[in-house]
Amino acid sequence: MAKKTVRKKRAHLAKLEDAALKTKLEKHFANVRTLLDDSNISAIVLADGQTFKGKSK
Amino acid sequence: MKICLVTACTFDGERGTADRSEPLDEDSPLGVLSLAAATRGLGHEVTVCDLNHFVRELAGPGDLAQAAAEWVGSTSADLYGFSTISSSYPFTIRVAAAVHDRAPSRPIVCGGPQATVTDRELLRACSWIDVVVRGEAERAFPDLLSALAGGAPIEEVAGVTFRQDGVPRRTTDAPVVLDLDSLADPAHDLDIGVNRRLFGSVEIGRGCPFACEFCSTNDFFRRKFRLKSPERVIREMRAVRAAYGHETFSLVHDMFTVDRKRVLAFCEAMRVSGDGMRWSCSARTDCVDEELLDRMAEAGCNSLFFGIESGSPDMQRRMGKDLDLDEARRIIASASRHRISTTVSTIVGFPDETRDDLRQTIGFVVNAAREERAHVQIHLLAPLPATPLTRRHQDRLTLDLDVYRDTEGGNGSAEERAVELPLIAAHPELFPNFYVFPTLLPLQYVDEARAFIRHALRRCRWLMVALHQESGDMLGLFDEWRAARGGPAPQGRYYRELPFVRSFLAFVRATYAGRGHDAIDVMLQYYEGLLNSAAQGARDSTMRAAAGVDDPAAMPMLAEGIRLLTLRGSAIAVIERLKAHESPTSEEATRERGLVVERTKADLYQLTELPEIPAAVLALCDGRRRTDEVIARFSSSGITFGHAPLPVVCRATLDHLHQSGYLRFVSPEPSS
Numbered sequence: 001m002a003k004k005t006v007r008k009k010r011a012h013l014a015k016l017e018d019a020a021l022k023t024k025l026e027k028h029f030a031n032v033r034t035l036l037d038d039s040n041i042s043a044i045v046l047a048d049g050q051t052f053k054g055k056s057k
Numbered sequence: 058m059k060i061c062l063v064t065a066c067t068f069d070g071e072r073g074t075a076d077r078s079e080p081l082d083e084d085s086p087l088g089v090l091s092l093a094a095a096t097r098g099l100g101h102e103v104t105v106c107d108l109n110h111f112v113r114e115l116a117g118p119g120d121l122a123q124a125a126a127e128w129v130g131s132t133s134a135d136l137y138g139f140s141t142i143s144s145s146y147p148f149t150i151r152v153a154a155a156v157h158d159r160a161p162s163r164p165i166v167c168g169g170p171q172a173t174v175t176d177r178e179l180l181r182a183c184s185w186i187d188v189v190v191r192g193e194a195e196r197a198f199p200d201l202l203s204a205l206a207g208g209a210p211i212e213e214v215a216g217v218t219f220r221q222d223g224v225p226r227r228t229t230d231a232p233v234v235l236d237l238d239s240l241a242d243p244a245h246d247l248d249i250g251v252n253r254r255l256f257g258s259v260e261i262g263r264g265c266p267f268a269c270e271f272c273s274t275n276d277f278f279r280r281k282f283r284l285k286s287p288e289r290v291i292r293e294m295r296a297v298r299a300a301y302g303h304e305t306f307s308l309v310h311d312m313f314t315v316d317r318k319r320v321l322a323f324c325e326a327m328r329v330s331g332d333g334m335r336w337s338c339s340a341r342t343d344c345v346d347e348e349l350l351d352r353m354a355e356a357g358c359n360s361l362f363f364g365i366e367s368g369s370p371d372m373q374r375r376m377g378k379d380l381d382l383d384e385a386r387r388i389i390a391s392a393s394r395h396r397i398s399t400t401v402s403t404i405v406g407f408p409d410e411t412r413d414d415l416r417q418t419i420g421f422v423v424n425a426a427r428e429e430r431a432h433v434q435i436h437l438l439a440p441l442p443a444t445p446l447t448r449r450h451q452d453r454l455t456l457d458l459d460v461y462r463d464t465e466g467g468n469g470s471a472e473e474r475a476v477e478l479p480l481i482a483a484h485p486e487l488f489p490n491f492y493v494f495p496t497l498l499p500l501q502y503v504d505e506a507r508a509f510i511r512h513a514l515r516r517c518r519w520l521m522v523a524l525h526q527e528s529g530d531m532l533g534l535f536d537e538w539r540a541a542r543g544g545p546a547p548q549g550r551y552y553r554e555l556p557f558v559r560s561f562l563a564f565v566r567a568t569y570a571g572r573g574h575d576a577i578d579v580m581l582q583y584y585e586g587l588l589n590s591a592a593q594g595a596r597d598s599t600m601r602a603a604a605g606v607d608d609p610a611a612m613p614m615l616a617e618g619i620r621l622l623t624l625r626g627s628a629i630a631v632i633e634r635l636k637a638h639e640s641p642t643s644e645e646a647t648r649e650r651g652l653v654v655e656r657t658k659a660d661l662y663q664l665t666e667l668p669e670i671p672a673a674v675l676a677l678c679d680g681r682r683r684t685d686e687v688i689a690r691f692s693s694s695g696i697t698f699g700h701a702p703l704p705v706v707c708r709a710t711l712d713h714l715h716q717s718g719y720l721r722f723v724s725p726e727p728s729s
Contacts, residue, residue: 016709021701025709028668028698033629037662039518041587046515046553 065348066108066145072292079107085258092241095195105247126155143490147477157185174443175216177225236408257303265312273441300705314340324356334502342385355393369414396532398430406438416532422527439490454492508552510664517584523576575646579626586622611722614680620654
């Protein structure tokens with residue numbers, strides 16, 4: 001499964017006094033793309049390749 | 058009478074350790090629980106021994122069957138009833154034998170799918186088993202108990218097989234239960250694992266009208282399609298939710314969606330109920346459509362099992378499944394759009410499967426992996442007893458030890474296999490599923506291709522999709538891989554383990570990288586980056602947390618669990634293109650990006666592609682540079698942000714990254 005998610009990162013710029021720069025940076029920081037990938041590249045051993053609804057007969 | 062019902066273990070040779078595999082133990086044992094309820098309702102005292110629970114929670118080292126028998130025997134029942142399925146049949150028979158040794162006077166009865174179709178063979182081979190109950194047992198088993206208690210003669214009990222003068226004798230088949238609403242609710246209170254399960258299980262109906270040549274379900278439930286009423290199913294779901302807290306359900310039926318009107322009626326009842334419970338079921342891609350999927354999703358359906366079986370139209374016809382594969386692709390995609398996850402199950406290793414058939418099945422699988430909610434499976438065909446396919450080839454089945462070890466290895470321990478193998482070798486009529494069909498293609502080749510595709514997809518799904526999109530022939534890719542490594546891989550667990558993925562990425566780099574395949578190039582970098590970088594560890598004991606960007610001694614570094622990959626190209630954009638069967642643009646394939654990777658609690662990689670400024674700042678935060686050094690390097694890096702002063706931009710970005718959880722600030726502990 002890989003899906004668009006969106007765990008938005010709010011811009012934290014309370015300390016910035018320059019309002020114009022603050023706005024510009026907020027806009028820049030909001031330009032993120034996010035996604036989930038269910039690949040499991042680094043597991044030393046893959047546990048189960050046939051998860052969920054493996055029928056047993 | 059005091060009755061002990063024993064569930065069939067659902068061993069999965071790929072779970073657990075090399076010494077002992079774990080059962081795949083997701084659904085409640087509904088057949089046994091339904092039988093327990095029917096039996097208890099007649100005044101018998103019933104206990105249920107769940108062998109999956111025993112193997113998972115109680116078993117120690119040593120002979121598993123003997124230990125299980127001791128556990129089962131401790132119930133001191135008057136009669137033991139064993140449920141059977143193909144994959145654990147030898148184990149069940151051994152446990153039954155050991156129970157008999159402990160209490161030789163107590164009758165042993167077997168039932169379930171495997172005993173039903175091997176009833177006479179079982180009684181011929183196993184003197185310790187007294188009776189087999191064939192098919193649905195809610196009526197026959199209580200009748201049998203009455204007969205054994207001195208009621209009617211056993212030959213008058215429909216649906217059983219017993220010995221008469223030492224010879225197995227079948228009585229007439231018992232009728233199937235036409236009115237499933239008349240059955241008692243399954244005895245979930247006797248399910249020792251019910252609180253541990255991730256979802257509740259409710260039987261929604263029985264009987265599949267289709268006649269696939271490899272499938273055994275018709276021998277047990279017959280082809281008589283039946284459903285419980287929506288009211289009954291919802292009542293059972295509510296009862297399980299109230300007792301055990303489950304909000305998600307597996308609605309069990311081999312083929313729920315045969316009768317469209319009744320599925321719609323169920324969906325409407327679910328919608329009107331307003332309970333908000335989620336559910337999954339099995340379906341065929343030719344028994345659902347866009348509108349039905351819409352209604353099912355609206356009614357809480359969150360997952361569908363689709364047995365596609367083969368990606369070859371010819372094989373579809375030959376096996377009697379006859380799915381339209383273009384329609385199947387559309388339905389899988391449509392389910393995904395409706396936020397319904399799908400299990401896309403396929404089978405390889407058919408006797409008459411050609412190389413082209415295999416190529417098409419593998420292609421179907423990898424193509425289905427583009428759908429974000431599709432979970433693909435490739436199984437090796439097992440000759441289930443009494444299926445049309447097995448009957449045709451019964452005399453030509455062979456016991457292939459390599460395949461046995463890799464795929465049907467019982468509970469997986471070498472000691473157990475050493476005990477079970479002679480049993481299996483002596484009784485092909487009981488255990489055909491541990492044998493293999495004669496095949497046109499060498500079975501070792503088919504099985505290795507299966508392992509290669511499955512595990513490469515698990516490891517690096519989007520690289521495989523990119524390879525499929527560029528080459529179109531994943532079986533050809535497997536051949537190239539095999540040739541590059543100099544022949545067949547070692548048997549056993551090779552494809553499950555990390556050295557395989559390292560070799561595979563090296564192979565792709567040597568064979569495909571830098572040859573104008575943009576999607577492959579970006580995905581290769583991404584997976585190499587994941588494999589070769591470790592997530593940032595916990596704080597070094599010689600460091601202390603610093604307050605933040607205003608602490609002059611602070612050194613910014615990646616927060617715990619965060620990785621930063623700097624890639625040429627956008628992994629996220631390429632994955633989105635692959636999902637849409639498109640190629641990335643030149644800009645998507647070449648512009649350098651900073652990709653933050655976090656492993657989520659659900660074991661997924663959460664990817665966040667950062668804009669240019671945060672990516673550049675984060676790349677400088679190695680935990681060795683002080684904040685002012687990071688700011689200085691950033692300011693002299695040549696990056697611009699309009700006319701804004703770069704130190705101010707960098708400081709604000711550091712603060713933002715810190716507050717967002719990507720960065721932490723540390724300082725060396727003051728020496729004492």
